[in-house]
Amino acid sequence: MFVDTVIEDKSLHKPAFLLGLSIAVLAFFFAFNFTNTIFGEFLSPVIGNPQESGFFGRLVVSFVLAIIFVLNLLLISFAKLKIQILIVWIELFFLFLAFAYSFDLELAYIFIGEPSKIWLMISKGLFTTIYISAVSIAIATAIAIVGAIAKLSNNGFAYAIASFYTSLFRGLPLLLQIYLIYMGLPQLGFMIDAIPSGIAALSLCYGAYMTEIFRAGIQSIPKGQWEASRALGFKFGLILRKIILPQSIPIIVPPTGNQFIAMLKDSSLVSVLGIWELMFMAKKIGSKDFNNLEMLLTAAMIYWALTIILEIIQARIERKYQQKA
Amino acid sequence: MNASNETKSENPVISLCDVSKWYGDFQALKDINLEINLKEKIVICGPSGSGKSTLIRCLNRLEAHQEGKIHISGIELHETMKDVDIIRRDIGMVFQNFNLFPHLTVLENCMAGPNWVRGIDKKEAEKRAVAMLEQVKIPEQADKYPDQLSGGQQQRVAIARSLCMQPKVMLFDEPTSALDPEMVSEVLDTMVELANSGMTMICVTHEMGFARQVADRIIFMADGEIVEQNTPDEFFNNPKSDRTKTFLDQILI
Ligand SMILES: Nc1ncnc2c1ncn2[C@@H]1O[C@H](COP(=O)(O)OP(=O)(O)O)[C@@H](O)[C@H]1O
Numbered sequence: 001m002f003v004d005t006v007i008e009d010k011s012l013h014k015p016a017f018l019l020g021l022s023i024a025v026l027a028f029f030f031a032f033n034f035t036n037t038i039f040g041e042f043l044s045p046v047i048g049n050p051q052e053s054g055f056f057g058r059l060v061v062s063f064v065l066a067i068i069f070v071l072n073l074l075l076i077s078f079a080k081l082k083i084q085i086l087i088v089w090i091e092l093f094f095l096f097l098a099f100a101y102s103f104d105l106e107l108a109y110i111f112i113g114e115p116s117k118i119w120l121m122i123s124k125g126l127f128t129t130i131y132i133s134a135v136s137i138a139i140a141t142a143i144a145i146v147g148a149i150a151k152l153s154n155n156g157f158a159y160a161i162a163s164f165y166t167s168l169f170r171g172l173p174l175l176l177q178i179y180l181i182y183m184g185l186p187q188l189g190f191m192i193d194a195i196p197s198g199i200a201a202l203s204l205c206y207g208a209y210m211t212e213i214f215r216a217g218i219q220s221i222p223k224g225q226w227e228a229s230r231a232l233g234f235k236f237g238l239i240l241r242k243i244i245l246p247q248s249i250p251i252i253v254p255p256t257g258n259q260f261i262a263m264l265k266d267s268s269l270v271s272v273l274g275i276w277e278l279m280f281m282a283k284k285i286g287s288k289d290f291n292n293l294e295m296l297l298t299a300a301m302i303y304w305a306l307t308i309i310l311e312i313i314q315a316r317i318e319r320k321y322q323q324k325a
Numbered sequence: 326m327n328a329s330n331e332t333k334s335e336n337p338v339i340s341l342c343d344v345s346k347w348y349g350d351f352q353a354l355k356d357i358n359l360e361i362n363l364k365e366k367i368v369i370c371g372p373s374g375s376g377k378s379t380l381i382r383c384l385n386r387l388e389a390h391q392e393g394k395i396h397i398s399g400i401e402l403h404e405t406m407k408d409v410d411i412i413r414r415d416i417g418m419v420f421q422n423f424n425l426f427p428h429l430t431v432l433e434n435c436m437a438g439p440n441w442v443r444g445i446d447k448k449e450a451e452k453r454a455v456a457m458l459e460q461v462k463i464p465e466q467a468d469k470y471p472d473q474l475s476g477g478q479q480q481r482v483a484i485a486r487s488l489c490m491q492p493k494v495m496l497f498d499e500p501t502s503a504l505d506p507e508m509v510s511e512v513l514d515t516m517v518e519l520a521n522s523g524m525t526m527i528c529v530t531h532e533m534g535f536a537r538q539v540a541d542r543i544i545f546m547a548d549g550e551i552v553e554q555n556t557p558d559e560f561f562n563n564p565k566s567d568r569t570k571t572f573l574d575q576i577l578i
């Protein structure tokens with residue numbers, strides 16, 4: 001992307017804009033009455049009992065909140081870009097924590113028990129989730145390479161099978177595919193366990209999406225590369241392996257990374273088969289003691305941490321290929 | 326290709342007999358008859374869209390003709406032939422846009438064909454690649470990637486890449502048309518040297534100075550037909566058809 005070299009005035013530093021923004025923010029806080037939240041309690045020296053403070057209390061609370069909000073924006077606007085990003089990240093994270101805190105959770109719950117619940121989640125749930133995702137990703141990648149080649153070939157059978165496959169598996173909800181494989185295959189006489197069915201469903205579904213990504217990546221390589229290779233006497237497989245695929249990898253990597261991240265989270269759907277992955281564990285442990293939210297939040301944080309790690313890896317790989325290109 | 330053809334050197338390396346080609350309903354080549362002998366240098370010219378590229382792309386079957394016969398070293402090119410790759414190894418092709426492999430270094434570009442296709446071991450392929458890069462006068466660029474080179478240098482690498490396959494025939498499709506003017510001569514010089522070394526060459530080009538200097542025969546095409554073919558002297562000094570005259574008037578201004 002090209003960043004323009006001309007610096008525009010920050011709209012936040014124009015008085016008219018600032019005034020308009022302040023009024024809008026004030027209206028927002030006033031509309032969503034915050035008097036009965038923690039903010040009202042903080043201001044009780046001024047407004048007395050929040051419950052009984054009425055219009056006055058509501059106005060004071062929204063006024064104070066609006067000032068804090070706008071001042072915050074204004075202060076951040078003077079910082080350097082990197083600092084701005086960091087501060088906003090931290091603030092949003094604390095807002096998220098405050099949101100979770102408002103659930104009135106018993107956070108100690110996840111650390112008690114022998115072994116502790118969090119350890120169970122990590123040692124069993126996280127392990128199973130990673131195992132299922134990793135195997136599915138490997139299979140999906142293999143399917144995608146074969147599928148993409150089939151879709152690009154002029155072999156009628158190959159094209160028909162590949163396009164039917166992508167159409168079907170992109171056309172059905174993943175949850176439905178999981179049920180169909182788990183309950184459908186035994187009807188044909190193939191007994192299949194929960195984990196293999198889950199892996200099969202995830203691989204087939206994501207294989208279908210990735211087939212399209214790989215096909216587009218291969219097709220984006222200019223025709224001249226094929227012609228030059230053909231003119232040298234290369235055969236199809238050699239061209240693909242040595243000339244086309246190496247050049248399409250930088251194009252394929254970013255969307256494939258997104259698919260990996262999506263799959264990691266979609267692996268939670270196989271919990272319906274009773275597989276002891278993160279989601280299933282969270283529901284099972286939590287519902288036993290009526291501490292559902294604690295466990296769900298724990299699972300949420302683990303998924304989030306995992307995807308952040310994947311995003312970092314993805315960024316590294318992308319950077320590596322960009323340097324070469 | 327095989328010994329019997331080597332001995333009968335009066336046999337043409339390339340012969341086309343009533344070759345026609347259509348893109349859909351549009352006829353791009355009309356009953357082309359042409360014979361090219363070993364070591365001959367042919368220049369093909371003609372207005373844009375006249376079928377020059379189509380013609381030379383049919384010679385290594387990057388395009389398929391629908392009627393007539395094309396023989397390369399006595400072997401007929403047709404739809405169901407299994408070993409078109411074997412014929413392609415012996416016919417080098419240089420494209421207008423170079424079509425180098427951008428993910429490989431210059432040296433690797435030149436080694437790819439001999440190493441992967443001819444099965445020559447790496448050391449030998451590298452020796453050959455270095456020799457060819459010396460022939461096109463850019464041995465010092467061997468470890469760079471194509472996009473670090475100027476257009477003229479890239480096109481010379483493309484020529485070297487083809488030569489590494491030790492082809493019998495070289496095809497050139499407007500090799501200097503995509504170049505900045507100041508780089509045209511370095512590529513033409515390389516081609517003149519190649520011609521002097523005895524290579525059989527078929528060049529689509531509008532560089533008439535080059536044509537005068539090296540061509541044994543100039544072929545003028547229009548609307549998918551060969552309108553006229555002659556020695557350079559006759560072609561430039563005594564063009565027969567009106568279309569050739571008009572074309573020469575436009576191009577020699
Ligand atoms: N792949 C194609 N599909 C359809 N028409 C084509 C194709 N390639 C070339 N043509 C047409 O065939 C004619 C000859 O093209 P070409 O051989 O490229 O001409 P030249 O190289 O002499 O400029 C042109 O009219 C062109 O539009």
Ligand SMILES: [Mg+2]
Pocket residue numbers: 377378379499
């Ligand atoms: Mg052309």
